[in-house]
Amino acid sequence: MIYKIDNFKRTYYAMNKIRLSIAFTFIFLVTQAEAQQSNKILIAAASDLKFALDSVVNAFKTKNAGTIDVTYGSSGKLSEQISNGAPFDLFFSADITYPNQLKEKGLTISDIYPYGVGRIVVWSKKINPQTEGIKSLLQPSVKKIAIANPAHAPYGKRAEEALTYYKMSEATKDKLVYGENISQTAQFVTTGAADIGIIALSLALSPTMKHENGNYYLVPENSHQPLVQGVVLTNHAKGNDLAVAFLQFVKSNTSQEILRYFGFSKPQ
Amino acid sequence: MIAIDIEKKLHGANGELNLQCKTQIHTGELVTLYGPSGSGKTTILRMIAGLSRPDHGYIEADNHAWFNSQNKINLKPQLRNIGMVFQEHSLFPNMTVRGNLEFALENSQPKKIIDDLLELTELEQLQHKKSSLLSGGQKQRVALARAMVRKPNLLLLDEPFSALDFEMQSKLQDYILKVHQHYNLTTILVSHDIVEVIKMSKRVLVIEDGRIKKDGLPADVLPLDNLRSILNHLQKI
Amino acid sequence: MLDFEPFYLTFKLVTVTTVILFFIGVPLACLLAFSRSRFIVILEALVGLPIVLPPSVLGFYLLLAFSPENAFGKFLEHHFDIRLVFTFPGLVIASVIYSIPFMVQPIQSGFRMVPQSLREASYMLGKSKLTTLIKVVLPNMKSSLITGCILSFAHTIGEFGVVLMVGGNIPRETRVVSIAIFDEVEAMNYNHATIYSTILLVFSFLVLVSVYLVNQRAHKVHYLS
Numbered sequence: 001m002i003y004k005i006d007n008f009k010r011t012y013y014a015m016n017k018i019r020l021s022i023a024f025t026f027i028f029l030v031t032q033a034e035a036q037q038s039n040k041i042l043i044a045a046a047s048d049l050k051f052a053l054d055s056v057v058n059a060f061k062t063k064n065a066g067t068i069d070v071t072y073g074s075s076g077k078l079s080e081q082i083s084n085g086a087p088f089d090l091f092f093s094a095d096i097t098y099p100n101q102l103k104e105k106g107l108t109i110s111d112i113y114p115y116g117v118g119r120i121v122v123w124s125k126k127i128n129p130q131t132e133g134i135k136s137l138l139q140p141s142v143k144k145i146a147i148a149n150p151a152h153a154p155y156g157k158r159a160e161e162a163l164t165y166y167k168m169s170e171a172t173k174d175k176l177v178y179g180e181n182i183s184q185t186a187q188f189v190t191t192g193a194a195d196i197g198i199i200a201l202s203l204a205l206s207p208t209m210k211h212e213n214g215n216y217y218l219v220p221e222n223s224h225q226p227l228v229q230g231v232v233l234t235n236h237a238k239g240n241d242l243a244v245a246f247l248q249f250v251k252s253n254t255s256q257e258i259l260r261y262f263g264f265s266k267p268q
Numbered sequence: 269m270i271a272i273d274i275e276k277k278l279h280g281a282n283g284e285l286n287l288q289c290k291t292q293i294h295t296g297e298l299v300t301l302y303g304p305s306g307s308g309k310t311t312i313l314r315m316i317a318g319l320s321r322p323d324h325g326y327i328e329a330d331n332h333a334w335f336n337s338q339n340k341i342n343l344k345p346q347l348r349n350i351g352m353v354f355q356e357h358s359l360f361p362n363m364t365v366r367g368n369l370e371f372a373l374e375n376s377q378p379k380k381i382i383d384d385l386l387e388l389t390e391l392e393q394l395q396h397k398k399s400s401l402l403s404g405g406q407k408q409r410v411a412l413a414r415a416m417v418r419k420p421n422l423l424l425l426d427e428p429f430s431a432l433d434f435e436m437q438s439k440l441q442d443y444i445l446k447v448h449q450h451y452n453l454t455t456i457l458v459s460h461d462i463v464e465v466i467k468m469s470k471r472v473l474v475i476e477d478g479r480i481k482k483d484g485l486p487a488d489v490l491p492l493d494n495l496r497s498i499l500n501h502l503q504k505i
Numbered sequence: 506m507l508d509f510e511p512f513y514l515t516f517k518l519v520t521v522t523t524v525i526l527f528f529i530g531v532p533l534a535c536l537l538a539f540s541r542s543r544f545i546v547i548l549e550a551l552v553g554l555p556i557v558l559p560p561s562v563l564g565f566y567l568l569l570a571f572s573p574e575n576a577f578g579k580f581l582e583h584h585f586d587i588r589l590v591f592t593f594p595g596l597v598i599a600s601v602i603y604s605i606p607f608m609v610q611p612i613q614s615g616f617r618m619v620p621q622s623l624r625e626a627s628y629m630l631g632k633s634k635l636t637t638l639i640k641v642v643l644p645n646m647k648s649s650l651i652t653g654c655i656l657s658f659a660h661t662i663g664e665f666g667v668v669l670m671v672g673g674n675i676p677r678e679t680r681v682v683s684i685a686i687f688d689e690v691e692a693m694n695y696n697h698a699t700i701y702s703t704i705l706l707v708f709s710f711l712v713l714v715s716v717y718l719v720n721q722r723a724h725k726v727h728y729l730s
Contacts, residue, residue: 042675050692069676072692085573085582086591086673184691208693319625345628358626362644371640372630411626418631 040067041243042087042236044078046094046229047183048118048155048200051207052262053092056255064249066242074181076152082107082234089237090247094118094182094200095154096230103232110233115250116264118227120158121204121216123189124196129217134166136217137196142175146188146197149178154227155185159198161224190214201263228267269294270422270454274315274325274335278478280306287311287478295330295421298448298455300465302490303475309458312475313424316456317352318345329422351415351453353428358411361400365391365410368399372417385413388450389443405436412443416451423448423455430461437461441468462490463501507700510677511685515705517593518681519661522600523608526657527650529601530608534653535638537609538616556606564670567599571671591673596681599671600661607656615649616642648720655716662709 045053050072057068071078071088079098082088083105092115093099099112122129122136129136137145148156156178163169177193179185182200189197190212203209204216231250237243249255260266270293278285287308293299301309314320316327318334321342327335334343360368369382386392389409394402399410408428415423425444429437441464448455459465465472466486474482474489482489537549555563571589572578581587589595619642627637643650665683672679674688682705689698 047691067677071674071676071680072688073674081591081673083574084568084590085578085588087588087675087678181691183693187691187693190693317629319628345625346631346633349631350629352626352629354622354626356622357620358622360623360626360641360645362641371627371632374631414626414630 039065039242040069041089041240041246043068043070043090043092043246044082044086044088045070045072045090045092046075046078046154047072047181048094048202048229049092050183050203051205052202052259052264055258055262056250059254059258060246060249064242064245068242068246072181072183074148074153074156076154077181080152087236088234089240089243090231091234092229092231093154094227094229095157096228099230099232102234107235108232109235109238110244110247112230112232113247113251114228114230114267115255116229116259117267118155118229118264119201119221120155120162120198120219120224120227121201122196122219123186123199123204123209123214123216125190125192125212125214126195128215129196130215133217134162134168134219134223137163137168137172142195144177144194144196145172145175146177146179146185146194146199148182148185148199149180153179153181153185155182155198155200158224158227162198162219165223205261205263229264269330270316271326271328272312272316274312274322274327276311276315276320276322278308278311282306285478289475289478289480291473291480291483293454293456295454296452297471298445298457298469300469300472300486301456301458301475302460302462302465302472304460307475308478309475310426313426313456313458316422317350317424318343318348349418349420349422351418351420351423353408353411353415353423353425355427356404356407356431359399359402359407359414361398363399364396365399365402366395368410368414369417372414374418377418381417381419385416388446389413404432405440408432408440409443412440412447416447419451421454423453425455425457427458427460429464430459437464444468465490507697508676508685511680511682511701512704514593514677514679515662515681515683518596518600519658521597522604522661523654523657525597525601526604526608527654530605530612530653530657531643531650533605534609534612534616538613552609553606555603560603560664560666561670563603564599564667567595567602567667567671571595590671591675591679593672593678596668596672596679599667600664603664603667604657604660607660608653611649611652611656612646615646615653618649619645651716651720655713658712659709662705 053070057070061068075093075095075098078088078091079093079102082091082102091099091102096112096114099108102108103112122134124136127136127139127141132139136142147159150156150160163172177188179188182203185197186199186203186209188194189199190209198219201218231247233243233247272292273290274287276287278287285308289312301312303309311320315322322335322337324337325335326333326337329348333339333341334348335341360371363371366382369385370379373379373382386395389412391409391413394406399407402410411428429440432440444455445468447453457468470485472484472486472489473480533552537545537552568590569575570577573582573588573590578589581589587594589598623641623645624637627641663683665687668679668681668684674680674684680688682701686698686701689701
């Protein structure tokens with residue numbers, strides 16, 4: 001008799017476990033079909049904005065309700081994702097060419113607003129780039145130089161241009177290490193994977209990097225194409241009032257001040 | 269009555285074997301298929317059961333066609349209502365003894381048959397034990413009881429006791445005889461053990477190289493020069 | 506202040522993937538274990554592909570397939586308003602494909618290990634192949650079923666390349682723990698990265714220990730002399 005009940009209980013629990021997992025599965029899949037809410041926005045932003053944009057978002061949140069999520073990455077990659085249907089509402093690009101391309105493809109619903117101009121710097125913990133400037137890259141103690149991947153990261157492209165301008169491409173090409181985006185590039189240098197790197201000014205000015213006790217040298221603007229950065233609303237933001245409000249906020253004085261603080265100069 | 273006329277080509281360890289078997293087994297008989305390993309006797313049994321498929325021929329049970337290669341008939345084993353006891357590894361380890369028997373029950377069958385069988389095979393004390401915890405002899409007893417739950421008319425046994433010791437074999441052979449008589453079965457037993465054959469059956473089919481070489485009483489049909497060893501064995505019983 | 510959303514996402518992904526894989530895997534493994542067709546090797550090779558292929562290859566093809574710029578993705582968007590790139594459902598599909606062999610192969614071996622005489626005994630008792638499968642075969646290969654589930658679970662937790670390509674790094678949608686860790690390291694938030702990694706490690710370890718414990722108990726066999 002006891003065994004009969006035991007068997008029954010076991011089957012009952014097993015069946016219930018199976019039913020429960022099926023139920024879970026359905027619930028999860030169904031909740032994914034929930035309609036888009038208008039009080040959340042998803043932002044794609046170039047990695048150089050990591051700290052600047054976080055501050056802007058925080059400032060925005062003090063006066064506006066809603067959920068704001070940001071995904072940072074290299075501008076080229078994010079642009080590609082948006083072309084492939086990634087659900088971003090706003091796209092902050094370190095190179096204004098990418099939003100232009102999206103606009104040509106008909107994937108944007110606003111004008112492109114140039115929110116600032118970026119700068120590249122030579123950054124290192126091991127040596128002080130201030131002493132020799134760009135020539136620091138040629139020091140014998142430098143074995144690895146980190147730059148962002150020029151294929152899809154604007155800061156990488158500009159770094160490459162600067163190296164060409166100073167006729168250092170040949171001398172440095174075997175020492176280059178490519179970061180997937182400018183943030184990872186900075187991380188290569190702070191962890192010592194690379195001895196020195198060409199990174200974004202905005203990152204060099206961030207609290208995190210300041211803590212790393214490194215030094216930087218501001219690379220003269222005439223050595224590369226300008227890093228005109230632009231932001232645009234994508235098709236996905238259609239009907240999303242919060243997204244529109246955020247873009248407005250980016251144009252406001254508060255946001256502009258934050259951007260200046262992180263080294264973005266006003267576009268011409 | 270079971271009428272068989274079948275052919276099958278087998279590929280064994282010793283090369284090819286052409287199985288050819290034509291015979292009749294009458295209702296109520298207890299027949300043994302006797303022969304050395306590899307002679308094809310197990311295959312013949314499996315073909316009657318429906319677990320193997322002959323290449324040509326027919327198998328009829330009481331004039332119902334179970335297999336007919338010309339008419340493309342091949343009745344599934346599920347529908348032949350046969351009780352079968354395998355050599356080993358046939359009890360369901362995830363069930364108790366009683367569970368194994370209850371599994372065999374058909375939809376509307378009353379459970380009384382289970383208690384009867386447990387009594388007949390003296391398994392009442394063990395009925396709630398997990399079948400994987402039984403000894404070899406106990407397991408085969410359960411297998412026999414389970415084979416009978418659906419009250420089949422035909423009982424097939426494939427060397428059911430070869431893995432057991434002599435005492436246990438003896439006991440279990442008695443159970444088979446008991447069951448055969450109690451339920452008026454037709455029984456076919458496959459064995460390579462002469463003593464078993466003599467004890468159990470009144471009719472032996474000697475299978476060699478896939479053919480029925482002899483068919484008759486054990487005394488007439490089995491090799492006489494083994495008589496001394498047989499007598500020695502029998503003295504032990 | 507750590508964001509726990511990635512854990513929730515990972516848990517969701519792993520659970521949903523494993524459940525779906527179980528219900529796909531058992532029939533598939535059954536087919537592979539018992540089919541006598543010569544062409545079954547093609548299916549077997551297909552099932553085994555995700556083990557051999559780099560995750561980026563799988564991710565790449567899935568991205569191509571799901572992208573609304575290409576035929577299939579466009580069809581889905583147009584007729585069902587479903588988008589599979591950069592969404593959780595897309596991630597589930599990618600995970601299922603990526604972990605198929607880890608569910609199917611252990612179960613396939615499990616099927617082969619159940620003695621044929623068990624199945625045949627069930628048939629002789631009048632039970633259909635389906636009943637035999639559910640009541641006789643599956644209950645007697647529990648450890649293979651459990652192994653399949655554990656391996657799929659573990660494999661899905663560790664997914665990165667496929668997730669990144671098909672899912673992107675969308676918070677609350679596809680930013681699972683493995684991605685979040687990478688993200689935090691990139692942003693130089695090493696503290697966060699450490700916490701994520703440690704929690705994941707401890708959790709996975711505990712799950713494995715408990716499953717192996719259960720498996721061990723199920724295997725204690727007492728032998729009669």
